[in-house]
Amino acid sequence: MSNPASTTTAKAPAARLALRLAALALLLATVGFWAAKGAHTGWSQNQVPVKQTDEITGIEFVTYEKRFVPGVEFLGAGTGLAGALFVISLLFKRKSTQPSS
Amino acid sequence: MKKSVIVSLLSLATAAVLTAAPQSFDFKDPKGVNAIQFHLDSVLEPISGTAGGVTGTVSFDAANPAATTGKIVVATASLTVSNAMMTDHLRGENWLNAPANPEIVFELVSLADVKTTGNDTTATATGKFTLKGVTKEISVPVKLTYLAGAYGKRLNKPELGGDLLVIRGEFTIARADYGVQPGKNEDKVNPEIKLSLAIVGGAPKA
Numbered sequence: 001m002s003n004p005a006s007t008t009t010a011k012a013p014a015a016r017l018a019l020r021l022a023a024l025a026l027l028l029a030t031v032g033f034w035a036a037k038g039a040h041t042g043w044s045q046n047q048v049p050v051k052q053t054d055e056i057t058g059i060e061f062v063t064y065e066k067r068f069v070p071g072v073e074f075l076g077a078g079t080g081l082a083g084a085l086f087v088i089s090l091l092f093k094r095k096s097t098q099p100s101s
Numbered sequence: 102m103k104k105s106v107i108v109s110l111l112s113l114a115t116a117a118v119l120t121a122a123p124q125s126f127d128f129k130d131p132k133g134v135n136a137i138q139f140h141l142d143s144v145l146e147p148i149s150g151t152a153g154g155v156t157g158t159v160s161f162d163a164a165n166p167a168a169t170t171g172k173i174v175v176a177t178a179s180l181t182v183s184n185a186m187m188t189d190h191l192r193g194e195n196w197l198n199a200p201a202n203p204e205i206v207f208e209l210v211s212l213a214d215v216k217t218t219g220n221d222t223t224a225t226a227t228g229k230f231t232l233k234g235v236t237k238e239i240s241v242p243v244k245l246t247y248l249a250g251a252y253g254k255r256l257n258k259p260e261l262g263g264d265l266l267v268i269r270g271e272f273t274i275a276r277a278d279y280g281v282q283p284g285k286n287e288d289k290v291n292p293e294i295k296l297s298l299a300i301v302g303g304a305p306k307a
Contacts (some may be wrong), residue, residue: 042146042147043146043184043187044184045183045184046183046184046185047181047183047184047185048183049149049151049183054132054134054255054301055255056248056251056254056255056265057134057246057248057251057255057265057267057301058267059134059135059267059299059300059301060299061134061135061136061151061299062136062138062151064181064183
């Protein structure tokens with residue numbers, strides 16, 4: 001039979017590690033996705049303006065392409081959530097080491 | 102001999118009168134290019150967008166550009182920015198209230214300082230600008246480009262005759278002058294709106 005107390009202490013470092021890995025993965029995924037989609041420093045866009053020129057008149061005009069471009073609030077939310085996961089991981093105490101006599 | 106000279110002169114005069122007659126250019130562009138671009142370069146949220154629902158007519162006489170008159174109408178519900186939520190807010194009750202104010206209108210009253218070089222005419226256009234139900238007289242610099250015989254070419258239908266008139270201009274208005282949230286949210290939405298105009302009208306010939 002296993003000791004319940006030792007099971008709990010064994011779970012704590014595992015949860016701590018899992019949360020930290022999740023936080024790191026979320027941070028990398030958020031920053032990577034934001035950078036890959038153009039590192040847009042404004043708010044998120046769900047329509048992207050595309051400039052075009054009319055051949056005969058020379059008029060520059062804009063058409064909108066339906067596409068999601070993550071902005072700074074997306075980056076902020078992702079990094080904030082990653083930070084929150086890291087903070088939660090601190091709540092799980094390290095496995096206490098027995099002093100050697 | 103004398104009779105034929107008189108007939109020739111009359112024919113020339115008639116042709117001159119006919120070619121000098123003002124043409125009506127329709128600004129409902131079949132290619133959908135026409136749009137007014139607007140910029141509200143605020144501290145926190147630089148906003149740019151377009152309004153594509155342009156209609157109206159302008160009467161232009163290539164022989165007398167100073168006599169140009171007309172009216173350009175923009176559908177308020179066609180104002181679009183890159184973010185759908187922001188677009189809804191812009192068209193909504195607190196800002197432009199598009200359902201109650203469906204049109205933004207510029208009615209050209211007169212042209213001053215008219216200078217024509219080749220196909221291009223520059224001038225200061227004075228007219229009545231209506232936004233959110235408020236009408237004010239404004240003067241804006243404009244450039245008119247007359248493209249004779251280009252109507253069919255632009256539509257890839259060379260068999261169609263007709264001319265084009267391109268109007269370009271840039272001007273700034275204060276949104277408070279038109280009752281658009283005066284003094285509010287100035288860090289997010291600039292109190293001044295810069296408008297860029299580049300639109301083309303067509304005058305087909307049968």
